[in-house]
Amino acid sequence: METPREITVLQAAIILISTIIGVGVLALPRIAVLSGDTGAPLVTLLGILLAFFGLVMITLLGMRFPNQSLIRYSEVILGKPMARFGSIVIIAFFAVLTALASREFGEVVITSVLRRTPLEITVIVMLLLAAITTRNDITTFAYIHHFYSPIILAPVILIVILSLKNAEVIRLLPIWGNEPNGMFIGVLTVAALFQGFFILTMIIPSMRRPDRAMTASIWGMTIAGGLYLIIVIASLAVFGAEEVKLLLWPTLELAKTTSLPANILERLDAAFLAVWVTAVFTTLFSSYFLMIHATTELFQLRNHRMFSLFFLPFVFIIAMVPDNVLQMYELIEIVGRFGLLITVVYPTILWVVALIRKKRGKNHATRTNR
Amino acid sequence: MSFWKRKKNKNRSNKGSIGVPHQFLEKHKNEQITGNLEDTLAIIQKLLGASDDMVTRRFHVFKEYAAALVYCSSLVDHTLINMDVMKPLMSTPPKGGHWNENRLKEVIKDETLYHSDLRLEIDLAKIVHAIHCGETIIFIEGIKDAFVVGTRKIEKRAIDQPGTEQVIRGPREGFIEQIGTNLSLLRYRLQTADFRIKMMEVGRVTKSKVAICYIEGIANPKLVEEVKDRIGAIDMDVVLDVGYIEQFIEDNHLSPFPQIQNTERPDKTVAQLVEGRVAILADGSPFALIVPTVFHQFYQTPEDYAQRFLVASAIRIIRLISLFFSLITSSLYVAIISFNPELIPTQFAVAVAGGRAGVPFPAVVEVFVMEVSMEILREATVRLPQQVGGALSIVGVLVIGQAAVSAGFVSPITVVVIALTTIGSFATPAYNAAIALRLLRFPIIILAGIFGLYGVMVGIILIINHMLSLRSYGVPYMSPIVPGNYQGMKDIVIRAPLWWMKKRPASLHTANRERLGDDVMQKLKQPPSNTLDPVDVGNRKEDSPDGDTT
Numbered sequence: 001m002e003t004p005r006e007i008t009v010l011q012a013a014i015i016l017i018s019t020i021i022g023v024g025v026l027a028l029p030r031i032a033v034l035s036g037d038t039g040a041p042l043v044t045l046l047g048i049l050l051a052f053f054g055l056v057m058i059t060l061l062g063m064r065f066p067n068q069s070l071i072r073y074s075e076v077i078l079g080k081p082m083a084r085f086g087s088i089v090i091i092a093f094f095a096v097l098t099a100l101a102s103r104e105f106g107e108v109v110i111t112s113v114l115r116r117t118p119l120e121i122t123v124i125v126m127l128l129l130a131a132i133t134t135r136n137d138i139t140t141f142a143y144i145h146h147f148y149s150p151i152i153l154a155p156v157i158l159i160v161i162l163s164l165k166n167a168e169v170i171r172l173l174p175i176w177g178n179e180p181n182g183m184f185i186g187v188l189t190v191a192a193l194f195q196g197f198f199i200l201t202m203i204i205p206s207m208r209r210p211d212r213a214m215t216a217s218i219w220g221m222t223i224a225g226g227l228y229l230i231i232v233i234a235s236l237a238v239f240g241a242e243e244v245k246l247l248l249w250p251t252l253e254l255a256k257t258t259s260l261p262a263n264i265l266e267r268l269d270a271a272f273l274a275v276w277v278t279a280v281f282t283t284l285f286s287s288y289f290l291m292i293h294a295t296t297e298l299f300q301l302r303n304h305r306m307f308s309l310f311f312l313p314f315v316f317i318i319a320m321v322p323d324n325v326l327q328m329y330e331l332i333e334i335v336g337r338f339g340l341l342i343t344v345v346y347p348t349i350l351w352v353v354a355l356i357r358k359k360r361g362k363n364h365a366t367r368t369n370r
Numbered sequence: 371m372s373f374w375k376r377k378k379n380k381n382r383s384n385k386g387s388i389g390v391p392h393q394f395l396e397k398h399k400n401e402q403i404t405g406n407l408e409d410t411l412a413i414i415q416k417l418l419g420a421s422d423d424m425v426t427r428r429f430h431v432f433k434e435y436a437a438a439l440v441y442c443s444s445l446v447d448h449t450l451i452n453m454d455v456m457k458p459l460m461s462t463p464p465k466g467g468h469w470n471e472n473r474l475k476e477v478i479k480d481e482t483l484y485h486s487d488l489r490l491e492i493d494l495a496k497i498v499h500a501i502h503c504g505e506t507i508i509f510i511e512g513i514k515d516a517f518v519v520g521t522r523k524i525e526k527r528a529i530d531q532p533g534t535e536q537v538i539r540g541p542r543e544g545f546i547e548q549i550g551t552n553l554s555l556l557r558y559r560l561q562t563a564d565f566r567i568k569m570m571e572v573g574r575v576t577k578s579k580v581a582i583c584y585i586e587g588i589a590n591p592k593l594v595e596e597v598k599d600r601i602g603a604i605d606m607d608v609v610l611d612v613g614y615i616e617q618f619i620e621d622n623h624l625s626p627f628p629q630i631q632n633t634e635r636p637d638k639t640v641a642q643l644v645e646g647r648v649a650i651l652a653d654g655s656p657f658a659l660i661v662p663t664v665f666h667q668f669y670q671t672p673e674d675y676a677q678r679f680l681v682a683s684a685i686r687i688i689r690l691i692s693l694f695f696s697l698i699t700s701s702l703y704v705a706i707i708s709f710n711p712e713l714i715p716t717q718f719a720v721a722v723a724g725g726r727a728g729v730p731f732p733a734v735v736e737v738f739v740m741e742v743s744m745e746i747l748r749e750a751t752v753r754l755p756q757q758v759g760g761a762l763s764i765v766g767v768l769v770i771g772q773a774a775v776s777a778g779f780v781s782p783i784t785v786v787v788i789a790l791t792t793i794g795s796f797a798t799p800a801y802n803a804a805i806a807l808r809l810l811r812f813p814i815i816i817l818a819g820i821f822g823l824y825g826v827m828v829g830i831i832l833i834i835n836h837m838l839s840l841r842s843y844g845v846p847y848m849s850p851i852v853p854g855n856y857q858g859m860k861d862i863v864i865r866a867p868l869w870w871m872k873k874r875p876a877s878l879h880t881a882n883r884e885r886l887g888d889d890v891m892q893k894l895k896q897p898p899s900n901t902l903d904p905v906d907v908g909n910r911k912e913d914s915p916d917g918d919t920t
Contacts, residue, residue: 011853109824113709117821125821129828133835139846140839147838147852263715270710274823281831 007207009216011142014149015203015286016055016220019196021152021227022283023105026276027329028193028228029235029250035186038241039177044232046183047190048225054344055197057351059217062204064354065361066211070201070347071297073361077354086346087298090198093335093342094291095311097195098284099318100332102126105280107325108249113270123319127312130284134292134308138206141289145282152279155272156227159251160234162258162268167237178241185337192336193228195343197221199286202293248325288315391417392575395495402492405471407511411438417498424501429456432463435474436511445504447523454485455506455519471512478510478517487520499577526551532634532656534801537673544634549579549653555636556583560643564588570601572652573609579653580615583639588646590879593843597648597661612655619650619661621841626810628802629842631663638672646880662843664877666851666862668803669693674865683864688797690863695794697807697833700737701818701826703787707733709822725781734819736780740788741815743770745808748792849877869894 007015029040036043058070065073070090074083106123114122133144177183200217204210235250238257244250255272265271292307322328354360394417403410411426418424418440427439437459441451459482469477479488491497492515497507504522529551532544545552553567568582580601584594600619609615612632620629633639634656639649642660650659669689674682706713707722714722729736747766754762770788774780791811798804810833817825840847850858857873860866872886900906 006853008853113824114822122821122824125824125828129831132832136835136839140835143838143846143848143852144835146854147834147848265713266715266719267712270713270823274827277824277827278831 005206005208006139007142007203009207009209009212011146012200012203012207012213012216013219013223015142015145016197016200016217017224018145018149018152018279018282019199019286020194020220020224020283021156021279022196023101023108023276023280024193025156025228025231025279026108026249026251027104028190029232029244030247031189031193031333032186032232033236033241033244033250035182035189037177038172038174038236039183040232040236040241040244041172041229042175042177043183043186044190044229045225046187048194048221048228050187050191050340050344051194051197052221052225054191054340054347055194055200055217055221056214057344057347058198058200059204059213061347061351061354062201062213063210064351064359066207067205067361069205069293069297070350071294073354073359074350076361077350077357077359084298087294090342090346091291091294091298093339094198094287094294095315096318096335097339098127098130098287098291099315099321100328100335101280101284101287102130102315103319103322103328104332105277106319107328108252108273111248111325112252113273120320124316126280126284127288127316127319129281130288131308131312133285134289135305138202138293141285142203142206144285148278148282151275152282153223153227155275156231159255159258159268159272160230162260163234163238163254166257167234169237171237171240172233188337188340189333190228191344192333192339194221194224195336195339196283196286198343199290202290391498395498399495401494403494403497403509403514403516405512405514407436407438407509410509410516411440413494414440414498418501429460431459431474431478431510433460434468438509439506440501440509441506441521442501442504445502445524446506446521450485450521450523451506451519455483455508455521458482458484459508471514474510475513475515483517483519485519485521489518490515491518492516524548529555535633535635535638535671535799537671537676539676540673541635541637543636545636545651545656545658547654547656549581549651552636552651552656552658553581553583556640556643556649559636559640560585565643568594568598570598572601572604572615573606575607576609578609580609581651583643583649583651583658585643585646588644588874588880588882589648590646590881593662593878594648596843597650601650609652610654612650612652612657612659615650615652616659619659621843625836625840626806627665627837627840627847628668628800628806629663629840629847631660631667631800632657632802633660634658635672641672641675646874646878662845662878664842664845664849665803665837665847668800669798670861670865671799675868679865679867683866686865687863689799692794692797693807696791696798696804697811698814698826698830699791699794700741700787700811701814701829702823703784704734704737704815705818705822705826708819722781722783725783728778729781730778732819733784734815736784737787738812738815738819740770740774740780740784741791741812744788744792845877850875 028044032040032043032047061070061073065076068076071083071087074086077083078086102123103119105126106119109122110117110119134141136144197217197220200213200220204213207213207216231251231254235244235254238254239247239250247253252269252273255269256267258268259266260268288308288311292304292311295307295311296302296304322331403413415426421442423442423444425439425441425443429437429439431437439451439455459478463477463482475490479490491500491507497516497518500518501507504520504524506519506521508517508519510517526548527546529543529546531542535544543555545555557565562585564586566584566586570580570582571577572580582594582597582601597619601615604615604618606614606618616628616630616632617623622629631642633642636658639658639660643649647660647662650661669686674686677685707726711719711722726733731739747762747770751759751762751766771785775782775785791808795804795808798807814826814829814833817829819825821828837847838852846853849855851862855876857871858875858877860871869886869890873883874880874885876883
């Protein structure tokens with residue numbers, strides 16, 4: 001099946017950025033600080049590096065098989081039965097990831113803005129939004145990410161800049177942290193927040209120049225990772241390690257402490273959250289898209305549209321499984337760390353096997369740019 | 371020959387009735403007339419005699435050959451028929467003598483009739499059609515062909531200022547209903563051999579003329595073909611306005627957003643043609659359609675390019691803000707008042723609370739009712755005669771503004787918000803885009819009433835996603851913002867100086883992209899020669915000129 005090759009390197013990088021930046025940002029400083037204390041930025045950095053390793057694997061595989069997505073070339077590398085099992089696990093994992101992301105944001109919304117709205121409503125609205133939008137093709141998918149990228153980057157940067165006046169460098173020391181024993185688990189959990197990068201495997205077959213996918217992934221990871229890093233640093237510098245541990249969503253608290261000059265808006269958190277809907281939407285959109293496109297490719301169908309609403313009830317039911325916020329975060333951390341097996345270890349195995357078995361996709365003739 | 375005899379017999383048995391002329395002609399598409407004048411006139415009479423404005427005038431060509439003139443008196447120029455057709459035919463021929471049929475035809479065609487628009491026609495269907503186009507038909511006994519003289523004259527209004535697209539600076543001409551006049555308005559602005567006009571006929575009953583205009587060598591040939599295909603596929607009985615065509619040839623029929631631009635302005639049409647787009651005109655419609663169209667065209671006006679670029683850019687930014695206002699101000703208000711009052715600065719919050727103190731409804735109901743009544747007011751004013759309009763606007767201002775507040779029905783701030791959205795929507799130059807956004811704000815208000823800011827965002831995301839998925843003839847609707855194009859961005863938020871915009875829009879894939887000559891920039895950069903600089907002119911003490919008051 002020939003897909004339209006329209007996505008540019010810039011768009012691919014943007015898709016990575018806006019997919020990775022999602023609801024995870026809200027809780028990230030707490031996760032990092034809980035495991036690394038003042039070493040949180042270090043934990044985050046290591047997490048980013050681990051995630052980047054997985055992304056590099058995906059990119060290398062994608063450049064080796066420029067016309068296929070992981071679902072297809074894993075069949076070439078591992079043989080059909082094993083690869084299909086792997087693909088089903090991937091689809092299930094991303095269904096859970098979508099569900100948990102929507103649930104997490106639903107919790108944020110009902111806790112801080114819509115206190116009397118049932119959780120189910122906020123979750124289903126978000127999921128419906130993603131599900132309806134996945135009915136579009138991959139070009140529109142890229143356009144949507146492209147269009148929202150400034151709206152995702154701007155508020156985070158704004159809040160970090162505005163919070164600088166409350167920041168103190170002393171709170172960042174020592175860099176190694178006071179009790180660095182929980183760091184390893186923390187690195188895994190932080191890396192798990194980056195799992196959206198897996199979408200790249202669906203993007204590469206539609207890229208105009210698949211050979212330049214590595215540029216896209218380096219840029220995507222640098223910007224998204226850099227943003228995560230400055231958020232952690234900023235929250236740590238403003239609140240200090242002990243305080244961050246007590247906050248459920250430190251980034252949201254960061255928004256609360258800041259205010260715009262000239263008193264335009266009294267508080268920023270609700271406005272921040274409103275804009276943040278787009279970031280969550282793009283993340284959900286990507287993982288939902290990944291899920292239904294993986295399914296379509298697994299069954300070798302032409303049209304992905306039928307799946308977009310088909311998956312909705314399942315994802316919704318998974319989202320409703322945790323009883324409360326605490327249980328949800330436990331589940332998110334466990335699922336996230338398990339997911340690294342799929343998003344980092346599995347591509348590595350595929351790449352090594354591909355090297356050993358000397359499997360290679362048909363070379364994509366680079367199209368001359370118009 | 372045999373057909374007519376057969377037909378005549380049949381007709382005689384039917385007592386001369388022929389049924390619906392159009393269906394009859396469809397059945398006998400390729401039938402031809404004979405040289406027999408009486409037979410021909412009989413069949414024409416049976417076909418068209420039911421209409422009382424059909425005129426048959428019998429006379430003798432060169433005072434000896436029996437002939438008849440057939441025309442539709444409501445469509446023709448009588449002076450022209452008298453002077454250019456009847457007069458030469460009825461006067462004595464230059465040389466005497468009796469001619470045979472072929473010679474007579476030649477004499478009439480080549481020596482007698484000096485009207486330029488003359489042709490010979492033999493198909494009955496085409497002749498009947500020609501009569502209905504306002505042409506005059508001459509049948510002559512013995513000659514198998516009919517002479518078709520172009521004598522069409524239809525009353526038309528004068529070329530006027532376009533009602534919907536006024537400019538302060540720029541041409542004042544607008545299209546009128548006659549397609550011929552409209553094409554001439556385009557032609558005189560585009561005096562190039564590359565300007566092409568392709569005529570088509572659409573509408574089973576109305577047979578409206580549709581013109582596809584483009585510039586060869588600039589417009590993408592595939593685009594022109596696609597437009598022709600889409601128009602050719604229309605099979606409908608009636609095409610009264612170009613808007614009928616628009617609905618058949620757009621890409622997404624269910625979208626609230628217009629994907630085809632319409633304009634009354636020939637200068638705008640020409641500007642779009644030169645950018646590589648295709649214009650479609652229809653007879654009877656004072657609007658031209660322009661394809662493909664992307665969203666940013668709807669807040670641009672032709673005036674932007676005539677003004678100096680700083681001013682034009684500032685005005686364009688104002689328009690963008692007003693677009694934004696018209697879509698979301700009221701819903702933001704509802705969301706903030708009902709769900710997030712903590713966002714409002716404290717002093718102002720007190721004022722808002724004070725204003726809302728006596729209002730019995732939740733903010734969403736209040737805003738919704740006011741928005742609907744504003745729309746009613748707008749719709750009422752559109753079709754009102756001007757004499758009544760004044761009364762209505764007084765009633766509108768008093769009732770919806772002052773009285774509603776005094777009655778405690780709405781809060782004063784709501785009125786301000788409603789005014790902002792309404793004025794904002796009127797600042798958008800394109801009516802069809804403005805009304806789309808104006809209607810889309812209602813669902814967002816409802817979402818804001820249910821989910822607050824979260825709902826507003828969900829609504830906006832849905833709208834933007836839809837806009838991003840739209841295509842107009844394959845051109846992404848939001849281009850050149852998404853997918854980004856640096857050259858195109860110069861004409862989006864700001865209007866860059868004309869010499870910056872060197873290329874035609876990339877999304878149109880034009881055959882020739884250069885708009886500017888190579889050395890334009892160099893010439894611009896040269897220091898201006900100050901011809902009248904006092905130093906150069908010289909400090910001569912001149913005699914005081916006449917009329918010098920000093």
